[in-house]
Amino acid sequence: SQKIEQNSEALNIQEGKTATLTCNYTNYSPAYLQWYRQDPGRGPVFLLLIRENEKEKRKERLKVTFDTTLKQSLFHITASQPADSATYLCALDMRTGANNLFFGTGTRLTVIP
Amino acid sequence: EAGVAQSPRYKIIEKRQSVAFWCNPISGHATLYWYQQILGQGPKLLIQFQNNGVVDDSQLPKDRFSAERLKGVDSTLKIQPAKLEDSAVYLCASSSPRTGANVLTFGAGSRLTVL
Structure with missing residues (x-):
């Protein structure tokens, strides 16, 4: 069956450290993988996307890797801040005829001052 | 640029009652989506429109859920009759693919x- 799994439901880290979130999938072949941030009571906000032929993408303190052999994406936040506390969702863009996204369950990140 | 507008923000109803949600997407975005997000889960697609046509409604419980996007702009999602398991956040989204993603x-x- 098809699955998208994100590491532990919740992740707590100390301010200034690097947070690493994982997204593993089975029985999918995404053309793109996207990462969104969701704050309580708000809709998800797009952060970054990476294509299947890209290994790594960076944007300011964010870095995403994509390994289609391992079927895994890693999402890193360096020099984490309390304002980075949120739920982070990975989404597989299948590029099917319908062009819709399949979301993981999310990882709730808390950055402790 | 104005964002995606949704209303109402909150609604409490009894089971078997009906409810409607409204969405106004970003101006010019041809594709509109309705997602259901149950507490602790990721968003699940209910229906996708391209302009005013349905692209994918395979996961929409059609015996109780309906959606329309007349004139290809704003959209309404209706639930009738509601069940307890419909308690969730209903997210509307829009997109205008330019880069292939x-x-x-x-x-x-x-x-x-x-309730």
Whole structure:
């Protein structure tokens, strides 16, 4: 069956450290993988996307890797801040005829001052 | 640029009652989505429109859920009759794919509680 799994439901880290979130999938072949941030009571906000032929993408303190052999994406936040506390969702863009996204369950990140 | 507008933000109803949610996407975005997000889960697609036509409604419980997007702009999602398990946040999103990827802009959501 098809699955998208994100590491532990919740992740707590100390301010200034690097947070690493994982997204593993089975029985999918995404053309793109996207990462969104969701704050309580708000809709998800797009952060970054990476294509299947890209290994790594960076944007300011964010870095995403994509390994289609391992079927895994890693999402890193360096020099984490309390304002980075949120739920982070990975989404597989299948590029099917319908062009819709399949979301993981999310990882709730808390950055402790 | 104005974001995706949704209303109402909150709704509490009894089971078997009906409810409607409204969404106004970003101006010019041809594709509109309705997602259901149950507490602790990721968003699940209910229906996708391209302009005013349905692209994918395979996961829409059609015996109780309906959606329309007349004139290809704003959209309404209706639930009738509601069940307890429909308690969730209903997220509307829109997109205008330019780079080949499908980046979504979401609204704040409509939180439904069914008692």
